[in-house]
Amino acid sequence: MTPVLRCENLRKSFRGNLVLDDLTLDVAEHEVVALIGASGSGKSTLLRCVNLLEQIDDGLIHLDGEHITDPRVDPDGVRRKIGIVFQAYNLFPHMTVLDNITLAPTRVHRRARTEAREQAMAWLGRVGLADKAGEYPDRLSGGQQQRVAIVRALVNSPRLLLLDEVTSALDPELVGEVLTMIRELKGEGMTMVLATHEMGFARQVADRVVFLDGGRVLEQGPPEQVFGAPQQPRTQQFLRRIVEAGRL
């Protein structure tokens, strides 16, 4: 079966600083892949490259078998099929929660306004935010804002959902509500790639954990293997530090 996402030999550097170095990664349908690794290991850059927010220096990215790093490909068309959620939520502060969510469905996907609203309200109801539909983002807590941001990505029915450290800006109490939501999405078969510092969560929710180091996939496997019996010295060292910091 064609993987949903296929990255082959990706290379990306910023002003001579090599961030992705010959990185290869496949993500199968319904699979949840957790990217772990130190800051600067290339997790976020990989997600941004997949969403074509950054232009890669070399390599190939396929989405559902389509070569999306071909310069002839329309990036907007690719992005319509990929949802991305950022660490800082990036909700539009001048729009209500409901308008944030229905912006792309009505303007990009040309759906009827009432239909988009109904779908948005259904989603908000599911994540317990139906009463916040008319609020502006700044009146919401971080966890609420991040759940709205995830809903905003989901209403476009993406083939692939990219989550870039979505809980890093949240306090521990609010992390739970966002992680619960992601766990539910996994139950529904959403294909996801998440960059995360939440090792415990990666262990619970991921089908596969990928350890990035120096812009390459240094080690990957099922969570119990990567966390339980890491093979590479760098992975062992990284996980030891995480344990020492009390994050696992």
Added chain:
Amino acid sequence: MTGSVLPPAATARAPWQPSAVERGRMAYRRRRAIFSVLIAAVSTAVVGVLLTVAVTGAPGWDRVKASFLDWDVAKESLPEILHGLVLNLELLVFCAIGALAVGLVVAILRTLRGPVAFPVRAIATGYTYAFRGVPLIIVLYVMTLGVPGLRLQGMPSTLVLGGVALVITYGAYLAEVFRAGIESIHPSQIAAARSLGLTYRQAMRHVVLPQAVRRVAPPLLNDTVALQKDVGLVSLAGPIDAVRAAQIQVAETYNFTPYIVAGVLFVLLALPLIGVTDWVTLRAARRQGARG
């Protein structure tokens, strides 16, 4: 795939060479870039030719050319216009500095909080409302013709009074630009500064204003260029600026070319101002690592 462990990276690898795919992409982008330049060149040429044909082919072109673009008249009128332009420049420098200072002070006064500051706030607000509303020419007439009528001791010259009229009018515009900049700085910045023990004044001076001024540099420049053109209006009260000098030349030669000369000089005068501001803004953005 699952469960595999990749071999460790070889310690010494050959330096990176673009793959065939990447070379293909580079070639495609290069072709696209060349194509874009060609299209731009062709469309510019077409528009240029059409405009030239439309203007020079117009039935009255020869007469317009003779009365607006006479090279000899231009050369002859240039010294007088340049002489007038010196007045524009002097006025511009003093009025720009004056209006920026007035604008900044009024903007800060308008942001003061608390009941004690109410009268100050009210006066500052009233000033910006009034002088953004009154036409500049009326302020100029009142200042240069009305005020001397008071026959007070030590009345300054018409030129100074005209300059004052410009400063108070433009100060009101600039105050609003500065205020917009100050209010665009997030309150968390003041909170952070106050939390370090800085007073409100220090927080304004060291944290808020530097960011605010940088943010509103482009609109400030806009108003400065507008001021540069409006300083010439003091000629209504007598002093001879570049435009007035051109007007005199037009009256003497029965030829409109001096107006064109003055216009070109004003454009040339604005260019360095625009260039400097763009450079300052760009440099600030680069230093803070903002990406374009």
